Amino acid sequence: MADRLLSVTAAPFICPGNGATLRIEGDALVGGARPYPIVRGVPRFAGSDNYAEAFGLQWNIFRRTQLDSQTGTSITEDRLAAAFGRDLSELAGKRVLEAGSGAGRFTEVLLKHGARVYSFDYSSAVDANFENNMPSDQLTLFQADVRHIPFADDTFDAVFCLGVLQHTPSTEQSLGELARVLRPGGALVTDHYKWHPGIFTSLYLPWWALIRRLSAERQLKVTDWLTKTFFPIHWAARNSGLAQLLLRRISPINFYYGDFDLPKDMLYQWSRLDTHDRNTDHFKRHLTRSQYICLLKAAGLQEIEVFVGGTGFVGRAIK
Numbered sequence: 001m002a003d004r005l006l007s008v009t010a011a012p013f014i015c016p017g018n019g020a021t022l023r024i025e026g027d028a029l030v031g032g033a034r035p036y037p038i039v040r041g042v043p044r045f046a047g048s049d050n051y052a053e054a055f056g057l058q059w060n061i062f063r064r065t066q067l068d069s070q071t072g073t074s075i076t077e078d079r080l081a082a083a084f085g086r087d088l089s090e091l092a093g094k095r096v097l098e099a100g101s102g103a104g105r106f107t108e109v110l111l112k113h114g115a116r117v118y119s120f121d122y123s124s125a126v127d128a129n130f131e132n133n134m135p136s137d138q139l140t141l142f143q144a145d146v147r148h149i150p151f152a153d154d155t156f157d158a159v160f161c162l163g164v165l166q167h168t169p170s171t172e173q174s175l176g177e178l179a180r181v182l183r184p185g186g187a188l189v190t191d192h193y194k195w196h197p198g199i200f201t202s203l204y205l206p207w208w209a210l211i212r213r214l215s216a217e218r219q220l221k222v223t224d225w226l227t228k229t230f231f232p233i234h235w236a237a238r239n240s241g242l243a244q245l246l247l248r249r250i251s252p253i254n255f256y257y258g259d260f261d262l263p264k265d266m267l268y269q270w271s272r273l274d275t276h277d278r279n280t281d282h283f284k285r286h287l288t289r290s291q292y293i294c295l296l297k298a299a300g301l302q303e304i305e306v307f308v309g310g311t312g313f314v315g316r317a318i319k
Contacts (some may be wrong), residue, residue: 014032017033054219055102065273067104107119188299
């Protein structure tokens with residue numbers, strides 16, 4: 001399994017500790033500061049006991065919920081295309097890094113358009129991605145920290161990081177590392193939560209402050225209970241714009257009726273998933289447009305565009 005995964009890696013992994021080129025030896029990558037195990041077919045440059053643990057549990061439980069192949073829609077492909085701003089077919093044959101893969105909803109779309117995808121997550125979500133998108137000769141999966149990506153400078157033709165930056169310890173540090181592994185002329189596509197006054201008028205924040213301190217198992221139980229309690233209220237008022245506006249201020253769940261053309265049962269599962277997602281993140285940061293632009297400039301990027309989209313703002317830039 002390890003040979004099959006690593007055979008598609010035209011650019012070899014390097015050790016995040018000392019930059020040495022790694023080689024396969026048994027069930028590990030060796031030659032660096034320490035061995036890196038290959039577990040269930042995936043090289044592991046990080047363990048799963050970290051700030052992203054809840055996300056790992058989440059994506060393994062809701063492994064197929066947001067896949068376009070599961071919903072029969074193009075929701076994920078449309079979001080990726082809008083963020084990229086060009087035809088996704090331009091990625092065919094290109095070496096593309098996906099940082100923070102979750103269960104692989106964007107991985108699936110990148111592979112569909114012929115990209116050579118190198119996808120990683122800091123959590124055990126890589127196992128869900130493996131189940132969803134392997135086997136594929138176009139995909140290399142690994143588990144790693146976005147602040148310490150195990151590839152040399154200037155490796156990738158394009159880098160995507162969607163739904164991730166606001167949940168890392170430092171947006172600035174993460175952007176700097178993503179830019180480091182991007183080749184000159186390559187495109188970086190990211191998004192980030194947007195600062196707005198509504199942050200301080202929503203009552204979901206007290207729920208988040210409480211739930212984020214629970215164990216991963218208890219977090220899931222609580223967020224499931226919240227969805228079971230509040231989803232019927234949202235559903236009953238689904239055709240009232242005023243009621244939904246008010247509910248968005250006081251309800252701790254995500255509700256997507258009117259946003260996505262999905263049947264009720266799928267909308268409920270999306271609510272379960274994203275209610276867990278919004279209430280269990282260890283880090284939650286918001287940026288103004290000018291702050292986002294400044295961070296992209298600080299990472300050495302050019303031709304910067306920041307516009308409303310994705311999780312708040314989408315940031316596109318060229319190295």
